[in-house]
Amino acid sequence: MEARKKDERLRDVTRRMIMDRTARLLVEKGYGTTSLRDIAQACDMKAGSLYYHFEGKDALVEAIMARGVTLVETAVRGALDAQAADEPLARIKTAMAVHLETLHDRSDYGSAHIRCFAHVPPEIRQRLREMRAGYEAIWTELLQEAKSGGAIAQDIDLHTLKFALIGMMNWTLEWRLPSDAAPDEIADRFFCIAFEGVRHG
Amino acid sequence: MEARKKDERLRDVTRRMIMDRTARLLVEKGYGTTSLRDIAQACDMKAGSLYYHFEGKDALVEAIMARGVTLVETAVRGALDAQAADEPLARIKTAMAVHLETLHDRSDYGSAHIRCFAHVPPEIRQRLREMRAGYEAIWTELLQEAKSGGAIAQDIDLHTLKFALIGMMNWTLEWRLPSDAAPDEIADRFFCIAFEGVRHG
DNA sequence: CGGGCTTTATAATGATCGTTAGATATAAAT
């Protein structure tokens, strides 16, 4: 059983390697333009061999994109739990920094999810939509706490605010400038823009 | 020559029809997953016939995505010119409303551009990038005017602010909720968030 | 009515797609 465990770990390592490299391809080329042969080549394998690890292209893609949500959600939840006692605005700022950091510095899973979501087959998209909703609930809750605590003005629509924050964060994937600031610096600026308002210096 | 003009107009009408319907497909399915046969079917034609109007798939896609930038840029520039004398913040608000309205209510060109940009062939993407830069220059200028006029705090990084605004606007494509507000109402809320800051009611 | 454009359809090309079955290699277990 010792050996069996090691085997299973080895299998998982390969699985993860395939997902890592496929995620990169999905970010760069998209769902429809990335072929199983592209993926196999990036993994130093032949296309048919991938079927030992995944049921097919769609299963592989879905696993990657689901992991994209999970990674961000886990990171953000972890950071928020460690800061459970802080005031709402500070926790929001933390959530923004972790969201951006996971997207840019950790891996390509989150980016692959964002980049490919709209064009992935409908059944997959539907399942991913439910996962997204689970993650977005964190933000809904965060913003609601801030509002009921008086840190957000009463006339602000939280639904709009949530999408505004997520939108500006996810759009950073389009920046692609090597000169851009680090994720937590960008989080600071975004927080300033949305919460202080750019009028007030 | 009268007739020739009419003929050319007719040809352009078909060209435009093809672009219209293809734009829709690009929004829904993406670049790689939309085949020329899908396009032809949506146009009540056969795939080969499309080559009379376009050099090929890539030329068609590029024409659509280029038009996506042009439509938004033209609409925004037009609205800004008609408001040239107003104060910077009011013009920014107008630009946001027009950008959102063009994206959501006018056609699918802007959406197709945003949705497919990352996954289109590199040469096309490079040319589109230059067009985007031309449009983004409007925002850079707008924000700079506001800042030098004192309407934006000195410590705000305009590069970040520009991408934040564009990001929250373009991300509205992912909302897809029938219950969402009209574009100019959303523009109002976005303006409030970014410029008043959500803390101040 | 017939000749010359314009526009679309036909049909085939070679390439590439996701997927599968079976052979082969590697290494662990008995």
Add this chain to the structure above:
DNA sequence: ATTTATATCTAACGATCATTATAAAGCCCG
């Protein structure tokens, strides 16, 4: 040493891809 399990390769399947050359149809003009 032989069997067993794991992992990859080989080689092909049929479907579909963008593209092309050519034929046919539609339509204006004389």
